[in-house]
Amino acid sequence: MKNNGLEDVIAAETRLSDVDGEAGRLVIRGVSLDLLVERATYEDAAALLLDGFLERPVTAADLKARLGQARAEVFAHIHTADAALLNLPPVDAMRALIARLPDGEDFETTLRLLAAPAVFLPAVLRLQKGETPVAPTPSLSQSADILAMLDASLPTREQVSALDAYLVTISDHGLNASTFASRVVASTGAGLTSSVLAAISALKGPLHGGAPGPVLDMLDAIGSEDSARTWLGQALDRGERLMGFGHRIYRVRDPRADALKGALAPLVMTGQVDRNRIRLAEAVEQAALAILRERKPDRPLDVNVEFYTALLLDALKFPRAAFTGVFAIGRTVGWIAHAREQALEGRLIRPRSVYIGPLPQAA
Numbered sequence: 635m636k637n638n639g640l641e642d643v644i645a646a647e648t649r650l651s652d653v654d655g656e657a658g659r660l661v662i663r664g665v666s667l668d669l670l671v672e673r674a675t676y677e678d679a680a681a682l683l684l685d686g687f688l689e690r691p692v693t694a695a696d697l698k699a700r701l702g703q704a705r706a707e708v709f710a711h712i713h714t715a716d717a718a719l720l721n722l723p724p725v726d727a728m729r730a731l732i733a734r735l736p737d738g739e740d741f742e743t744t745l746r747l748l749a750a751p752a753v754f755l756p757a758v759l760r761l762q763k764g765e766t767p768v769a770p771t772p773s774l775s776q777s778a779d780i781l782a783m784l785d786a787s788l789p790t791r792e793q794v795s796a797l798d799a800y801l802v803t804i805s806d807h808g809l810n811a812s813t814f815a816s817r818v819v820a821s822t823g824a825g826l827t828s829s830v831l832a833a834i835s836a837l838k839g840p841l842h843g844g845a846p847g848p849v850l851d852m853l854d855a856i857g858s859e860d861s862a863r864t865w866l867g868q869a870l871d872r873g874e875r876l877m878g879f880g881h882r883i884y885r886v887r888d889p890r891a892d893a894l895k896g897a898l899a900p901l902v903m904t905g906q907v908d909r910n911r912i913r914l915a916e917a918v919e920q921a922a923l924a925i926l927r928e929r930k931p932d933r934p935l936d937v938n939v940e941f942y943t944a945l946l947l948d949a950l951k952f953p954r955a956a957f958t959g960v961f962a963i964g965r966t967v968g969w970i971a972h973a974r975e976q977a978l979e980g981r982l983i984r985p986r987s988v989y990i991g992p993l994p995q996a997a
């Protein structure tokens with residue numbers, strides 16, 4: 635019997651994260667999201683996720699130092715970004731550059747893969763604007779360096795904390811589509827680079843990690859609080875989905891939405907983000923929730939992580955075409971941890987299909 639979209643199928647056991655869709659709770663390696671986001675840097679979360687999945691133990695301080703070196707090494711590949719590659723959308727150009735890196739399953743490969751999107755995305759964005767890429771500063775944290783490479787200046791403390799909060803928040807999320815892709819590839823023994831490339835390919839679709847750019851397009855198109863209800867109603871009349879709403883697992887508000895809203899607050903308080911944009915977003919969110927309740931009374935649809943992702947990444951001055959690439963920077967550690975977990979299990983993932991095509995004609 636076919637299961638549409640594999641809904642509710644259990645395809646893995648994992649020690650990495652648990653998504654409770656009824657309670658609206660996310661736990662990453664035994665730590666609840668709110669605690670993790672309050673206390674952890676990107677390196678803390680990466681060390682937590684990778685614990686036990688590398689050939690040797692690694693601390694957050696180790697990772698910070700090794701990642702700094704890895705970013706410098708990966709930056710040496712930037713010169714291979716030719717005109718054809720730079721004509722691609724940023725996430726595709728980033729993926730193409732990662733595809734040129736060696737495959738493997740060891741710690742060096744892991745470091746290279748964690749560093750690669752963090753270096754390639756800012757470099758591609760600068761090259762696409764006709765600017766020179768900024769070399770990484772190995773002594774900086776991953777978040778601080780990403781922002782420095784993006785903007786050619788040292789970020790503020792609030793900006794670094796906000797990016798850390800984002801990268802931690804989206805570091806892992808159960809068996810989502812891109813993580814499943816990573817595990818399928820890992821189960822064939824193909825190597826971590828191959829797993830990450832498959833995962834990026836799954837992530838970029840608008841139903842998954844491609845949603846936050848369209849969220850910002852929607853806010854721009856709505857323009858003012860007064861227009862929200864009419865605009866959203868017309869979009870639903872056209873059969874469109876409201877980006878940043880709905881989820882396969884959550885039947886209540888995605889807990890990451892409030893984690894990211896909280897991460898935006900210091901930027902708002904210090905005047906580093908346009909308050910009007912936030913006010914408009916809050917009004918659109920309320921209007922969308924009300925209209926979705928009216929139109930889809932049988933299907934609880936609430937805000938998902940992508941709505942406040944759009945606002946946070948916009949506030950950090952990432953262009954909207956790059957949002958999916960920033961998601962990939964944060965999720966790569968989850969993809970790698972899942973790939974390692976799957977590889978340790980040692981069994982090929984190979985479900986069955988039911989043939990519904992024509993049978994051969996009898997002779």
Ligand SMILES: CC(=O)SCCNC(=O)CCNC(=O)[C@H](O)C(C)(C)COP(=O)(O)OP(=O)(O)OC[C@H]1O[C@@H](n2cnc3c(N)ncnc32)[C@H](O)[C@@H]1OP(=O)(O)O
Nearest residue numbers: 840841842843845875876877878879880881882933938940
């Ligand atoms: C990081 C992430 O991946 S988070 C998700 C990011 N994606 C988005 O924000 C895109 C918008 N959201 C969606 O398309 C969906 O909610 C998904 C893809 C995330 C989850 O979809 P599914 O679990 O497959 O839900 P499904 O397709 O079964 O939808 C159930 C019903 O809710 C409706 N629905 C679901 N999401 C939305 C939405 N955002 N806007 C309007 N209606 C929606 C569907 O049209 C469907 O209605 P119907 O039964 O009348 O046909």
Ligand SMILES: O=C([O-])CC(=O)C(=O)O
Nearest residue numbers: 807809810811882883939
């Ligand atoms: O869990 C999912 O299906 C999608 C999602 O929110 C994520 O990958 O962060």
